Amino acid sequence: MHDNSLDARQILRDLGVPAPVSVARVTGGRDTAVFRVNLGDGDRALRVYGAGQMDGLWREVEVMEAARQAGLPVPRVHAVGIDDERPALLMEWCRGRPVTHELKARPWSARHQGVLFGRTHAAIHGVRAPAVLHELGRSWIAWARDDELGARLSERTHREDALLHLDYHPLNVMTDGGAITGVLDWTNARAGDPRADYARTLSILRLDAEVEGRLAPIARVVIRRFELGWRQGYHEAAGEPSDLAPYLAWAGTVMQHDRAPRPGVPGGLTPERLNHIRTWTAEWKRRAGW
Template sequence: MTQSELAPLDILHTLGINGTPIVTPVLGGFDMAMWKVEHEGKTSALRVFRAGAHEDCEHEREVMDAARAAGLPVPEVQRAGVWQDRPALLITWLAGRPLEDELRARPWRLWSLGVTFGRMQARIHAIPAPALLRQQPDAWITWQCEGEQILQDRLRHLYSDQMALLHLDYHLRNVLTDGKHITGIVDWTNALAGDPRADAARTISILRFDPLARKPLLVRLGLRIFEQAWRAGYQHERGHLKDMSLFYAWAGTVIQRNLAPRYKHIPNELAPARRWTNKWKARTGCERFSALTIDKLP
């Protein structure tokens, strides 16, 4: 969905915002557009969903309400409405900038912010999923895993029946910071109920393989340090992550499905993610690989 096909001022008027607010486009997503809105001394964010996506909008609204009620730095929904069959939310604008930008400017904060990043994700997992998400307890297992029946069956067997809140897109661009603390967690579109280990594995896969563009050595080393700091912070709050192999296989499968459209003309770029996924599948018996061909796991 492109922002050029939408009329943000008309959408704001539909939501009851009159006058002449200042609207600035913000990078959105495939199925969502977003603007920064400045009006009467206040700053908000306008999120507009694709036509007919009423369930998606209600899903995100309920998840943000639950996370905010639990004390997390999550946007507050100020107004909601529909413009030309497109659901829209006006939410509070959170202070800070993405962790990715902060670490690029101040790389010496890799460890401290990594620990904080991990502790915050552990806080998310301490929240019981809202009722809307609990209605589909297996949704995270089947998400982006069509045709992976063996993997799905093994996850159901291992699944601990936890109904924790999972963000499922918790990464450096969706977490905001003031340089010391986390000031915001955004983009709850993928959130589901399930086993926290799935969300942790998903974060690891994103840190390692998205984006797939070849990174300089120092950046790769920095991300590995950040990953270790994330583990330390997470484990401080919730203890060690155990029996992760199946969850890594699941997360690798998901990220390949996520990235495939972006790299359909250069599929070889997916090779690192594919190798990582296949190693974990082989270790868990979800793929038939000779142990002699498996490289040492990271």
């Protein structure tokens, strides 16, 4: 979100939060802006959404609470701003830094960071999705917005009950170097088969790193070691997922629209990158026998 006129202090007043000591903008993602707020008795994160995202925010808060109560490292929600023009979420500030930053600062620890990241991913999949994720129209299959692919996937048997994050990547996970301190950004969460979430993360590490430049400052070789660690940590905790090709075809299809260019929003895919993802997706469809 690139609206610089956002007045975080006003939003905090609307949330009933006493005057903060300091407010600093952390990031502006494509859909939200995040501020670090010092309240005197500790820090909070304020995440501000675009107009009309209130329904999504309600769902996200319910998912975060369910995940936290299940024992996952997820920031506690302190307040939710219900102004539909500018929905906002005030939550606990997680210690440490995003895994991406850790990888940049300490590239030699990539494998170990990956293992921790993989264990937490497996722990997410050990949690049953809360009821709010079983709402009509929120099926993980439908997220690919491809009827033919959806029909093919529907012929197979999947789990529908696991909690899936669906944006589990190194910018959305916080670490203090020795442990994961927070899993952020539950906007995409759905109920479904853990293999879909596993495939989604693999697609991000393999494609998005090159594509969007979000991980680009980190050398491919570091991301590759991180990926090996993630798989090791995940497999040790949850077993190695079988029959991944259909899920990778799904994840490639998701990425084609998730990262598609949007008018006025920087960071969309170039035609060459889109082609690369299409080729990747086609290869997994072939391996799925489609």
